Amino acid sequence: MNPVNDLITPLLRLGDSALIQGQRLCEWCGRAPVLEEELALMNVGLDLVGQARNWLDYAAELLADGRDADHLAFRRDERAYRNLLLVEQPNGDFAVTLLKQFFYDAWHLETLKGLSQSADERMAGIAAKALKEVTYHLRRSSEWVERLGDGTEESHQRMLQAIPRLWRFTGELVEQHATEIELHRAGLRADPAQVAEAWRASVESLFARATLPVPEAPSHFYLDARRGLHTEHLGPLLAEMQFLPRAYPDAVW
């Protein structure tokens, strides 16, 4: 194992996922169902983009090839992005947005808990800070999934429709990847088995409260964000997010 190179992919996975999830939340600006949610959606997005910056700063330092966090965020193509497929999915309605947030938060919290114990001090520090924010994110998204699942007939139906739209992207949250198991053994990341177990437990207990059925484990999906194999949603998202730095490569903002 090469500890520096091996850390880059997990760092990009964390940073890119937080950034793309934050970007999706920005799309809600001015369009939330109630004023309090304008605040909450932007607040969660702000936390995540802040975390993305911390992870990408660190990744850029380890890469040491002259790129900085902005360069990583705004100049990489979709084939170089390492975010979870889940977070690049379109917002859909409020049910899809909040269910996606919950699936991500539940994974994120466990992942950060593991990382906050990482043998890599810098990683542990960033994770510990993010953990406080994500604890709040998970509480909030869980509450909404429960409200919508166990609300009105319409909200229940919308949640039932949101589940199959997102469920197939949850496989990557629980799969046991060989390199990640290696990293865990080296004390550099959370135990994937533990993340998977905790994730399933939190989905099962919340879905029970929200009167929602837990589907069978999703089947293999033939895409792999670890290798930059994304859905078709990421390209247009990046085209919008990156256009200014791409159009004016020598600009200082």
Added chain:
Amino acid sequence: MYAQLVDTGVKRITPLAEMSEQERTFQEKIDSEIKIEAKNWMPDAYRQTLIRQISQHAHSEIVGMLPEGNWVTRAPTLKRKLQLMAKIQDEAGHGLYLYSAMETLGADRDEEIAKLHSGRAKYSSIFNYPTLNWADMGAVGWLVDGAAIVNQVVLQRTSYGPYARAMVRICKEESFHQRQGYEILLTMMREGNQAQRDMVQDAIDRLWWPALMMFGPSDEHSPNSAQSMAWKIKRQSNDELRQRFIDQTIPQLELLGCTCPDPELKWNAERGHYDFGQIQWQEFYEVLKGNGPCNQERLETRRKAIDDGAWVRAAAVAHAQKKANKNAA
């Protein structure tokens, strides 16, 4: 001003001698700078004027999220994106404070929002202009928040306590936004390339006059001002505030190295103020009437947000009811 044209519903100001006992006590309290609080008696016209003004102000914060929301997904660096997100979040928070202040007067938030969506209530004319380049995010912060601050600093002394206190909190955050906006422009002018400097000048050219219109009609065409001044809801006239804004902003414009899109702008040593050209009042009234560049889109977006979100709000209410029933059982 975030609330530019507020009808007081009063044709002439009643002299003290013609007032009832209650009205006189109220006016004397105003005259001796004692704040009016929610439970105090107040003339109905005072109450209604404040509801109109504070709701207009609150609506402006919410509609004002849209021109910036237009760029939040396209901000060019992580730092700028974070700043813009924080600013938009603050604005939603200001909307919340203001609706709460308005509700102390007995108004209902949902009813006032319904008035906005049906075109019966207004919001600041400035948010009907499109944001067309990234420098607009700087210019909105510097000019638009700058104009808002000149208005709001005075409103910290407005006669209605809950409104005055909301202004104190809001002003702190607005000043921060204004500095941030100016810093965006300064960075583009000093460290940027020619294309970026052109963006800055273009943003100023488009937003300068609309920012001046934020102070409302000139004093001679401001029929409701006298009553608002007598009630000390307003503390200074539209033209006074506009002049103050111009005087303090021109040196900042010069420091940027930009020009003002007003050929008549000139320092007047005798007055100790800048003279400036004619505002296009026709445009101002048309924009307020709904005929500005983005009026339709802004209202459509807001209406759609509330309409599309109806099932979410219904679900929250239904779920809370279920929980309450369970707890009672």
